[in-house]
Amino acid sequence: MGPYRFDQLSPELQAIASDNFTFQNWAKTFRCSPELLFEPTTEEQVRQVILLAKSLNKPLKAFGCGHSPSDLACSPGFMMNIDKMNNLLAVDTKACRATVQAGMSLHKLHQVLRENGLALSNLGSISDQSIAGVMATATHGTGAEYGCLSTMIVDLTLITADGSILFCSPTENTDVFEAARCSLGALGIITRMTLQAEPDFKLEAIQKPYKFSDILNDWDAVIHSAQHARVWWYPHTDDCVVWRANRTTKEISRSGPSFLMERGYGFHAYQAMLNITRYSTYLIPYLTKLMFNTLHSQPVQVVDVSNKVFNFDCLFPQYVNEWAIDWKDAPDALRKLDKFIADNDLKVHFPVEIRFVDEDDVWLSPAYGRKTCYIGVIMYRPYGKPVPYKKYWKGYEDIMREYNGRPHWAKAHGQTRQDLEASYPKFDDFLRVRQQLDPQGMFLNDYLRRHVISSEKETARL
Numbered sequence: 327m328g329p330y331r332f333d334q335l336s337p338e339l340q341a342i343a344s345d346n347f348t349f350q351n352w353a354k355t356f357r358c359s360p361e362l363l364f365e366p367t368t369e370e371q372v373r374q375v376i377l378l379a380k381s382l383n384k385p386l387k388a389f390g391c392g393h394s395p396s397d398l399a400c401s402p403g404f405m406m407n408i409d410k411m412n413n414l415l416a417v418d419t420k421a422c423r424a425t426v427q428a429g430m431s432l433h434k435l436h437q438v439l440r441e442n443g444l445a446l447s448n449l450g451s452i453s454d455q456s457i458a459g460v461m462a463t464a465t466h467g468t469g470a471e472y473g474c475l476s477t478m479i480v481d482l483t484l485i486t487a488d489g490s491i492l493f494c495s496p497t498e499n500t501d502v503f504e505a506a507r508c509s510l511g512a513l514g515i516i517t518r519m520t521l522q523a524e525p526d527f528k529l530e531a532i533q534k535p536y537k538f539s540d541i542l543n544d545w546d547a548v549i550h551s552a553q554h555a556r557v558w559w560y561p562h563t564d565d566c567v568v569w570r571a572n573r574t575t576k577e578i579s580r581s582g583p584s585f586l587m588e589r590g591y592g593f594h595a596y597q598a599m600l601n602i603t604r605y606s607t608y609l610i611p612y613l614t615k616l617m618f619n620t621l622h623s624q625p626v627q628v629v630d631v632s633n634k635v636f637n638f639d640c641l642f643p644q645y646v647n648e649w650a651i652d653w654k655d656a657p658d659a660l661r662k663l664d665k666f667i668a669d670n671d672l673k674v675h676f677p678v679e680i681r682f683v684d685e686d687d688v689w690l691s692p693a694y695g696r697k698t699c700y701i702g703v704i705m706y707r708p709y710g711k712p713v714p715y716k717k718y719w720k721g722y723e724d725i726m727r728e729y730n731g732r733p734h735w736a737k738a739h740g741q742t743r744q745d746l747e748a749s750y751p752k753f754d755d756f757l758r759v760r761q762q763l764d765p766q767g768m769f770l771n772d773y774l775r776r777h778v779i780s781s782e783k784e785t786a787r788l
């Protein structure tokens with residue numbers, strides 16, 4: 327069957343459809359041109375689109391903010407975005423819970439929670455994403471006693487491939503709930519969620535420079551040195567920065583580099599210098615040292631509302647790769663990564679970002695059943711231009727595999743279904759639920775076939 331045309335749609339669906347949409351992710355590393363884009367405003371419209379896709383045997387993929395650094399959200403068939411379904415539906419201030427439409431952005435969620443005296447207990451580096459999007463990939467922040475964001479889901483509503491509206495919780499449609507807490511978008515369209523929050527709070531974050539070798543030798547103490555601790559290591563050096571944040575009642579304040587230093591120098595000048603290193607890669611270690619000495623070796627202290635402290639400026643487009651390993655293995659893995667970079671004379675960008683996540687029981691969470699250290703590597707793309715990264719990624723992934731690493735689902739990686747089956751105790755349960763809910767594979771795409779469905783070996787390797 328050929329492409330389905332806009333003028334073949336019913337007037338009701340034409341009102342929420344467009345046929346000239348190109349999807350591109352934030353890092354501009356993946357794009358696709360679906361036949362039709364749908365932007366529903368109601369659950370009934372979501373159902374109608376699903377039933378149309380089913381009748382035409384078309385793939386249908388939801389996307390949120392397009393922040394996944396992979397083709398996880400891409401589809402050549404139909405695509406759907408539920409950003410317009412972004413309302414607060416109910417709030418229980420006593421239980422610190424809010425029910426929201428899943429197209430709401432995290433930015434808006436912070437606002438509506440705060441209006442009700444609530445806040446999320448943990449967050450990743452940004453809040454641009456949709457709630458459905460972050461939950462679909464078990465997006466995480468940092469904090470030894472804090473799970474990934476998917477652990478905050480109390481219940482959810484999923485519209486499946488046959489148009490059924492399923493309410494899922496630990497007591498209703500239990501298996502679907504467990505699978506859908508980190509669904510990869512493979513089970514259907516999630517339209518609502520109830521989230522567990524906590525009373526609104528401020529954080530005090532203190533950021534200080536250290537010697538990385540000292541930090542690796544004192545690992546357990548670092549992990550538990552704050553409610554939320556993270557480490558940025560500057561490859562090619564023994565420098566790192568440890569960021570520690572704790573709940574506080576102190577007044578809002580800030581000390582550290584000026585806005586001009588952070589934006590003018592830390593963003594614009596840095597991007598220009600990185601661009602020069604595209605032609606002279608040997609300069610990268612010198613640039614790393616320069617940026618550390620001039621910007622990151624100064625202590626920084628911030629007190630602010632929690633989401634502002636959790637979030638960071640992630641600068642400009644980038645290639646990223648991030649895997650989760652048992653946090654006790656992280657010092658060995660990081661020493662191996664350092665050696666791999668040196669032995670291969672690679673010139674790589676800072677930082678290597680190291681975060682800690684409590685173990686959980688979300689079937690496809692990379693922190694399932696183990697206290698987790700996420701190790702993230704990055705190669706910036708100054709002005710959106712390409713830089714070599716594949717040899718770095720290959721060495722990094724091989725090291726992560728030695729420690730039974732699990733890749734962040736949102737990020738392009740090289741794990742096959744066999745690797746993932748061996749690593750996730752509940753992987754086959756997830757596949758069973760997916761097969762029951764979507765036997766025709768409406769919600770599958772290339773990413774899911776390559777990494778999750780295909781039983782052919784080596785299809786996914788970098």
Ligand SMILES: Cc1cc2nc3c(=O)[nH]c(=O)nc-3n(C[C@H](O)[C@H](O)[C@H](O)COP(=O)(O)OP(=O)(O)OC[C@H]3O[C@@H](n4cnc5c(N)ncnc54)[C@H](O)[C@@H]3O)c2cc1C
Nearest residue numbers: 390391392393394450451456459462465466510511516736
């Ligand atoms: C600058 C930057 C910083 C980041 N920081 C962090 C971080 O600190 N920690 C971390 O863990 N990750 C981080 N990420 C990754 C990011 O959180 C994930 O990629 C997240 O999934 C993106 O959400 P999104 O709304 O953009 O979803 P998309 O990327 O658009 O989609 C992601 C998945 O969600 C599915 N989906 C979307 N909407 C629905 C729906 N309604 N129903 C069912 N499925 C749906 C899609 O099909 C897809 O599978 C970062 C990414 C960027 C670009």
